[in-house]
Amino acid sequence: MGFESISAKLDDLIQKAGGCAVVDGGFATQLEIHGAAINDPLWSALCLIKEPHLIKQVHMEYLEAGADILVTSSYQATLPGFIARGISAKEAELLLEKSVNLAVQARNKFWDTVKDAPARSYYRALVAASVGSYGAYLADGSEYSGNYGPDVNLEKLKDFHRRRLQVLVNAGPDLIAFETIPNKLEAQACVELLEEENVNIPSWICFSSVDGVNAPSGESFQECLEVLNKSDKVAAVGINCAPPHFVQSLIQTFKKVTDKVIIVYPNSGEIWDGIAKKWMPSKCFDDDNFQAYAVRWRDAGAKLIGGCCRTTPSTIRSISKVLKEKH
Numbered sequence: 133m134g135f136e137s138i139s140a141k142l143d144d145l146i147q148k149a150g151g152c153a154v155v156d157g158g159f160a161t162q163l164e165i166h167g168a169a170i171n172d173p174l175w176s177a178l179c180l181i182k183e184p185h186l187i188k189q190v191h192m193e194y195l196e197a198g199a200d201i202l203v204t205s206s207y208q209a210t211l212p213g214f215i216a217r218g219i220s221a222k223e224a225e226l227l228l229e230k231s232v233n234l235a236v237q238a239r240n241k242f243w244d245t246v247k248d249a250p251a252r253s254y255y256r257a258l259v260a261a262s263v264g265s266y267g268a269y270l271a272d273g274s275e276y277s278g279n280y281g282p283d284v285n286l287e288k289l290k291d292f293h294r295r296r297l298q299v300l301v302n303a304g305p306d307l308i309a310f311e312t313i314p315n316k317l318e319a320q321a322c323v324e325l326l327e328e329e330n331v332n333i334p335s336w337i338c339f340s341s342v343d344g345v346n347a348p349s350g351e352s353f354q355e356c357l358e359v360l361n362k363s364d365k366v367a368a369v370g371i372n373c374a375p376p377h378f379v380q381s382l383i384q385t386f387k388k389v390t391d392k393v394i395i396v397y398p399n400s401g402e403i404w405d406g407i408a409k410k411w412m413p414s415k416c417f418d419d420d421n422f423q424a425y426a427v428r429w430r431d432a433g434a435k436l437i438g439g440c441c442r443t444t445p446s447t448i449r450s451i452s453k454v455l456k457e458k459h
């Protein structure tokens with residue numbers, strides 16, 4: 133056996149999918165469509181405790197829509213978050229494991245039903261374990277400001293992420309998905325942890341953006357990516373949960389500052405009010421817009437494309453259809 137790169141499985145999926153694979157869409161917001169009440173500090177992670185069947189249902193919907201990668205329900209599932217609810221540390225770790233198991237079970241079940249279908253348009257999906265930013269845990273909108281205050285330093289962020297990362301990796305996902313990272317410090321914490329914990333599955337690290345130019349902290353993506361570019365553990369970098377009309381030029385920015393795979397999965401364009409805990413109407417993209425733009429994002433160099441908050445299985449169906457059309 134020759135040497136296999138850490139990102140071989142991901143590269144293989146991208147290649148099989150014709151150069152651009154499809155990530156799933158908004159997870160928490162799709163749970164809400166099914167009636168989940170998640171206006172809570174745990175947000176979608178509350179369903180791991182109360183309504184796990186809905187988690188599996190949403191994963192199945194995205195698989196049917198053509199997602200090649202499922203992102204798990206662990207975005208806001210954190211050990212301190214669960215412990216604050218009176219859940220023991222052991223139970224909290226089991227809930228993290230459960231987030232991976234639910235996605236793996238959905239993926240395996242779906243694949244069993246489609247793998248032998250003639251002229252199938254599906255690939256065996258990969259499962260990416262979501263690691264939401266520290267700001268997601270704070271539940272104060274700081275994943276869109278990058279403002280963690282003067283008491284937060286590199287070590288504190290590493291301490292926050294370390295055990296969750298270990299538990300998620302041990303649960304056996306194919307990938308790790310760091311999501312809505314708002315500043316350079318947290319990006320650095322993620323990379324240092326991947327190295328220190330010798331994580332041997334690939335990761336992507338995605339930033340949010342509120343001005344379409346920089347990370348929410350105001351730091352340039354060039355600065356943010358310097359440290360990520362040095363690590364082989366980071367397979368892909370990009371943007372999630374930013375408005376779609378920012379994405380084209382952000383891909384161009386990323387192309388200039390990294391050779392890594394570029395991933396984009398913007399939200400619908402609505403804006404999260406972290407204090408009122410509501411989506412505010414803004415320049416909203418419908419599924420047709422997403423479909424047209426997905427082609428442009430692919431042509432600009434993105435190799436992983438999906439949707440984030442308020443996008444739905446129908447958005448992912450549109451993207452998958454157009455990106456997998458045979459020419």
Ligand SMILES: C[S+](C)CC[C@H](N)C(=O)O
Pocket residue numbers: 172173175208267268269270271272273275312373404406409441
């Ligand atoms: C990506 S935001 C919409 C997630 C929810 C936020 N962390 C909160 O709990 O308010």
Ligand SMILES: N[C@@H](CCS)C(=O)O
Pocket residue numbers: 157158159160161176203207262311312373440441
């Ligand atoms: N994977 C998470 C990201 C929220 S920004 C979700 O889709 O709910």
Ligand SMILES: [Zn+2]
Pocket residue numbers: 372373399440441
């Ligand atoms: Zn989002």
